[in-house]
Amino acid sequence: MEFMLDTANLDEIRKYRTIIPLAGVTSNPSILKREGAVDFYAHMRAIRAIIGSEASLHVQVVAADFEGIVADARAILANIGEDVYVKVPVSEQGLKAMKVLKADGVNLTATAIYTKFQAYLAIAAGADYIAPYFNRMENQNIDPRAAITEMAREIARVGSGTKILAASFKNVGQVNAALECGAQAATMGVDILDAALSMSVIGAAVADFTADWEAVHGAGVTVSDL
Ligand code: G3P
Numbered sequence: 707m708e709f710m711l712d713t714a715n716l717d718e719i720r721k722y723r724t725i726i727p728l729a730g731v732t733s734n735p736s737i738l739k740r741e742g743a744v745d746f747y748a749h750m751r752a753i754r755a756i757i758g759s760e761a762s763l764h765v766q767v768v769a770a771d772f773e774g775i776v777a778d779a780r781a782i783l784a785n786i787g788e789d790v791y792v793k794v795p796v797s798e799q800g801l802k803a804m805k806v807l808k809a810d811g812v813n814l815t816a817t818a819i820y821t822k823f824q825a826y827l828a829i830a831a832g833a834d835y836i837a838p839y840f841n842r843m844e845n846q847n848i849d850p851r852a853a854i855t856e857m858a859r860e861i862a863r864v865g866s867g868t869k870i871l872a873a874s875f876k877n878v879g880q881v882n883a884a885l886e887c888g889a890q891a892a893t894m895g896v897d898i899l900d901a902a903l904s905m906s907v908i909g910a911a912v913a914d915f916t917a918d919w920e921a922v923h924g925a926g927v928t929v930s931d932l
Pocket residue numbers: 712732733734737837839841842873874875893
């Protein structure tokens with residue numbers, strides 16, 4: 707199971723790389739917009755410096771036409787690193803670009819996936835990751851659970867090495883569902899992690915344990931003080 711952060715905020719990445727087993731960082735132009743008019747390549751290199759070479763970095767193209775997507779992908783690789791996973795939307799032009807890029811051995815994350823058919827095409831195109839948009843699918847009255855289940859079945863059927871990197875989450879239940887339906891990876895905003903880990907019952911349990919320990923050993927004494 708790979709947990710990734712869907713953010714381009716350096717502080718959020720710095721914080722959560724020390725907390726979760728961070729497998730990678732993803733972003734798109736809308737996520738980047740939140741950071742303001744940053745120097746794109748310098749910012750992406752800064753993310754790479756924070757997460758190290760073991761975690762995967764997924765960077766999205768901006769152009770929507772075949773030539774532009776291929777040019778964007780080559781620029782991303784040249785300016786950020788050859789090991790970047792280039793995010794390409796599964797559109798007609800995006801699929802056309804994926805064929806060329808995959809033939810050159812580029813790491814590909816097929817994104818903007820709302821349907822099983824898009825996923826099947828991206829799997830056949832040799833995408834390393836496919837990113838179904840969980841919450842956005844629900845908004846379109848498309849069942850993401852059923853779709854991700856079938857994507858996982860297709861990967862198993864054809865013996866593909868493609869991994870499902872589920873994305874677009876609004877709550878932790880959606881993340882759980884995506885993983886339970888067969889997604890090998892999930893990328894999420896820190897709001898999901900904050901909500902999941904700040905449940906009052908977790909804090910209350912820890913406070914109770916501390917109080918019970920201190921009732922015996924004294925206030926402020928912990929195991930390491932013995
Ligand atoms: O990684 C794709 C994701 O960022 C889309 O999420 O929240 O815009 O639906 P959202």
